[in-house]
Amino acid sequence: MRKADLEETPEGAIKRSLVNLARLPRHLKSSVMRHGAKDAGRLKSQLILSSIFLHIHSIKTHRFSLRWNYTFGLGIMCIGLFAILSLSGFLLMIYYKPDTAQAYSSIKDLIYVIPSGRLVRNIHRWAAHLMVIASFLHMARVFYTGAYKRGREFNWNIGLALFVLTLGLSFTGYLLPWDQLAYWATTIGVNIAASPTELTDALNITGFFDIGTKLKHLLLGADQIANDALIRFYFLHCILLPFFMTLFVAIHIWRIRKNGGLSRPDCIDEEWLKGTPENNKVNNATKSGLFQHTDDSVKTKRSDAENLVHSIPHAFLKEFVAVVFILAITVALSSLFDAPLKEPANLFIPENPAKAPWYLVGIQELVSYSAFMGGIGIPIIGLFVLALIPYIDRDKGAIGIWFENKTGIRVTKLSACYALICCVTMLAFTIVFGWLRAWFPDIPQFLIILINPGTILVLMFAAWSLFVLQRYDSIRMGAMALFTCFFIAVIILTYFASVHRGPNWDFYWWPSLWANH
Amino acid sequence: MKILLYISSIIIIIFSGLYLYQENIAPEWRSHQLTYIDMLEEKSDPETIQASYSFPVKLRQIYLPEMNRVDRCVSCHVTMEDPRFEKEENPLMAHPGEYLEKHDPEKYGCTICHDGQGRAVNWKDAAADEPDVYWTTPILRKPFLEANCYHCHVDLLKETPYYSLGKQYFETGGCLGCHKRDGKGGYLGPELRGLGDASSYIKFPVKDFNQNTFTQLNYNRNLAYIFESVRFPGAQPEETLMFDFKFSDEDARAITVYIKSLTAYPDGTQRLSQKPVSALPFIKKGQETFHLYCTACHGKKGKGGVKNPNYAKDYIPKLNTLSEIMFLYKVEDRNAVISTLETFGDLLDADPKPDFRGFFKAIAKYMSVKSIILNGHIVEKKDSDGPTPINMPTWEKSLSDDEVFSVIAYLISLYDQ
Incomplete structure (x- = not known):
């Protein structure tokens, strides 16, 4: 409490209490903060440093990082969505019964009689969808701003792990309602996991090395999706995967701090900083010992300490807004569109078409060409290449700028067009003319595993990337071409498989044309 | 940025507020129960007024653990057992006939006879006979309701004329020459036991149903399938061996009722056969x-x-x-x-x-x-x-x-x- 407060305190006890009541906000603040406004800067640092939850966040944030059109808040939205998912998940866990006999009816009860149960379930569903989208876009943002360079290589890979975990969490949650949609989508997913059998069959070694079936058994605990599988998915969804998610999220954020905040250009134009909060020079002047530890990047401290502002309140406020924004979207979607729940799962009546969850239908499209290549081969190649990118692309290019420069924008546009044309042509070709099996019925399966529309797309993308690499003599440009191809291919395959694939995985112009739905 | 914050907050408050109001404060059954109290008071004899005060407005259900059924139909149909409400309109109508005297609702529930979705608490989901409600057993209306009597009963009942007629057709028409019933019969057609359990989502037919037939059968896909195969054998799979017996619509309905009753999962713990079966002359x-x-x-x-x-x-x-x-x-x-x-x-x-x-x-x-x-x-x-x-x-x-x-x-x- 400040001395001024004491001096102004009036005589009468009633007056004193009234004055104290008026000063409540200030006193409350000071009782929480324990120090006066004089040391606010120091206090803000201490608040972050001494809190186990906040200390993984940078104490100071660069003004550049506060521009909304640099990050679009995608990363923090992912974390916000994870928090929404955890909280709504806790509520759902109270009512959900992980048993094949009761799971479906517990969801029905949740919908019909548990107060607000339907809303909580909708929120959980929509937040999960949004999180897949947000993390995908976040990955693209980090890539296109070159934010995986200079000490951030490993963090890029942790991000990849987080993306895979997000997909894993979404997928394991899909089975739990135990309805037709869940059951058959999961069946597709599990068949994707069991797809190495196609390769071992083609090599004729399934007899003693049946890795596909082993994987399937590991996932299901049985030959078919039944109670064992439900318990495993429940455990994965509620305990194991969220545990690793929390752990990796913590490391992910902590490493951002250790790298000196978000990536930003070496030379920052004053123009870019317009509209961001100014540095409070007064606080900066009273640098205390703690401040020396606020930033680990020696380089930034030397050049740009002027433009660092306290994370409290500036960064935290922006982050808060991003979270509230995504929460608003989630709630609005949840109110307008109910999460689907079909009939109870029935082992004997397959859905037609049985589609994987939408974020996996792109892979399912590839699986329809070759189970092994589509389900295991190409996704693994994709992830492997993504993981390698920061270690291959070690050019001293600019970071922190979208698409790096005009060449980057050009390469990205060209690659997007190229990928679009490749994918559409390939899909159209496959639909109109069929593939090897249709022309040569006796062709060995091994050849189809090697040569199918999926692998040809991969080869086309690799060739394009090499061409760009040589043409511009820049690894970064080659990587950008490759990533753009991957980005566009994922979107097109996902769109194509969810909209244009109907019963028996046949091509349809529109889902309303499916017979008898 | 502040504007974004305000807009987001308003969206959250309005949407969640409206949704929660609609879900928790204004569900259908609440208004039905309030109407019920008003009607009790209108009937204005002192005893019922007393009763209306002691009638709490709440979600009601019949819980039958051994059958894994929860029937919340009674949340709206609160007057089911009240003879004073004989002439009112649904949902506040007394149950017609004397069925409830022998079938205590507390013991059997509702969906055991009527089908439909017992857990639902609004009419659309409870009836479940619209295509966007995914439920395996849409509500059965007359005369198809008769089929469910024979999930427990074995002997013919006088209340089920359609079933009796259908059974008679079935047992004198030589259906088992091609079809099987309980594994006994010919092999040219499908087994019929369990066909009535096929839920609405099974897409047996390749083509869509004749819209007229479909409307007559209350959009119940299972009934429509059975009816169409009996009435127009060539309409389902076009290459069928089944003869066209030229049944009238009424006869086809009766046979549909009979086939619908052939469930593979009888509800009763034991089938109720009362008459002893005597040996027939050779x-x-x-x-x-x-x-x-x-x-x-x-x-x-x-x-x-x-x-x-x-x-x-x-x-x-x-x-x-x-x-x-x-x-x-x-x-x-x-x-x-x-x-x-x-x-x-x-x-x-x-x-x-x-x-x-x-x-x-x-x-x-x-x-x-x-x-x-x-x-x-x-x-x-x-x-x-x-x-x-x-x-x-x-x-x-x-x-x-x-x-x-x-x-x-x-x-x-x-x-x-």
Whole structure:
């Protein structure tokens, strides 16, 4: 409490209490903060440093990082969505019964009689969808701003792990309602996991090395999706995967701090900083010992300490807004569109078409060409290449700028067009003319595993990337071409498989044309 | 940025507020129960006013753990057991008839008879007969409701005329010549037990239903499927072996009710059969078996006249001339053979053998008829490249020896009729 407060305190006890009541906000603040406004800067640092939850966040944030059109808040939205998912998940866990006999009816009860149960379930569903989208876009943002360079290589890979975990969490949650949609989508997913059998069959070694079936058994605990599988998915969804998610999220954020905040250009134009909060020079002047530890990047401290502002309140406020924004979207979607729940799962009546969850239908499209290549081969190649990118692309290019420069924008546009044309042509070709099996019925399966529309797309993308690499003599440009191809291919395959694939995985112009739905 | 924050907050508050209000404060059943209280007060005798005060507005349900059923129908249908509400309109109408006296709702619930989604608390989801409500058993309306009585009852009930008619058609029409019921019957058509359990989402038909039929059957896909296969056999899979029996709509409905009742999961812990089943006379038994398995192809009383596509002789043979074929022109001879069949089973086992001329000629014919019944018979094609005609199925697995003998005895007895 400040001395001024004491001096102004009036005589009468009633007056004193009234004055104290008026000063409540200030006193409350000071009782929480324990120090006066004089040391606010120091206090803000201490608040972050001494809190186990906040200390993984940078104490100071660069003004550049506060521009909304640099990050679009995608990363923090992912974390916000994870928090929404955890909280709504806790509520759902109270009512959900992980048993094949009761799971479906517990969801029905949740919908019909548990107060607000339907809303909580909708929120959980929509937040999960949004999180897949947000993390995908976040990955693209980090890539296109070159934010995986200079000490951030490993963090890029942790991000990849987080993306895979997000997909894993979404997928394991899909089975739990135990309805037709869940059951058959999961069946597709599990068949994707069991797809190495196609390769071992083609090599004729399934007899003693049946890795596909082993994987399937590991996932299901049985030959078919039944109670064992439900318990495993429940455990994965509620305990194991969220545990690793929390752990990796913590490391992910902590490493951002250790790298000196978000990536930003070496030379920052004053123009870019317009509209961001100014540095409070007064606080900066009273640098205390703690401040020396606020930033680990020696380089930034030397050049740009002027433009660092306290994370409290500036960064935290922006982050808060991003979270509230995504929460608003989630709630609005949840109110307008109910999460689907079909009939109870029935082992004997397959859905037609049985589609994987939408974020996996792109892979399912590839699986329809070759189970092994589509389900295991190409996704693994994709992830492997993504993981390698920061270690291959070690050019001293600019970071922190979208698409790096005009060449980057050009390469990205060209690659997007190229990928679009490749994918559409390939899909159209496959639909109109069929593939090897249709022309040569006796062709060995091994050849189809090697040569199918999926692998040809991969080869086309690799060739394009090499061409760009040589043409511009820049690894970064080659990587950008490759990533753009991957980005566009994922979107097109996902769109194509969810909209244009109907019963028996046949091509349809529109889902309303499916017979008898 | 502040504007974004404000807009987001307002969206969150408005959307979640409206949704929660709609979900928790303004559900359908609440208004129905409030109307019920008002109506009680209108009836204005002091006793009911007292009752209306003690009637709490709350979610009501019948919980039947052993059947894994929760029927929340009573949340809206609160007057189900109140005779004063006989003339009101649904949902505040008393249950018609005297069914509830014998079927205590607390013990049986609602969906056991009516189907529909018991857990739902709004009419659309509870009835579940609209395409965007995914539920396996849409509500059953008259007359299809009758089918569910026979999930527990075995004997015919007087309240179910459609079922009785349908059963009669089924058991005299020779449906089992091609279809199976409880694993017994021919092999040309599908097993019928469990067909009524097929839930609405099973897309048996390739084409969509005739919209008119579909409307008549309350959009119940299962009923529509059964009805259409009975009424228009060619409408379902176009290449069907099933004959068009030219049923009227009413008859087709009755048969639909009967087939719908053939569930693979009877609800009662035990089936309620009250009448003892007495053994039938030998000829009667033969007649019954013939009706169940044979009439569809060989005609009523074995008169034949059913066309067999691409069969060299066009018509499936008639059987009422069996006596002539066996050279049994005299009444005494026929009776001797019939009583031998009844007493000894196979004619070859007869000891002592019936004493009339021509018995051995009769045995020769009898052997060939028995062999055709037991082992089937592949018939000659008219056009050798055309479709396969209907062949005589083998009955060795489905019919007991006794049944075969009784059918032969019945056919012999048909002479002159």
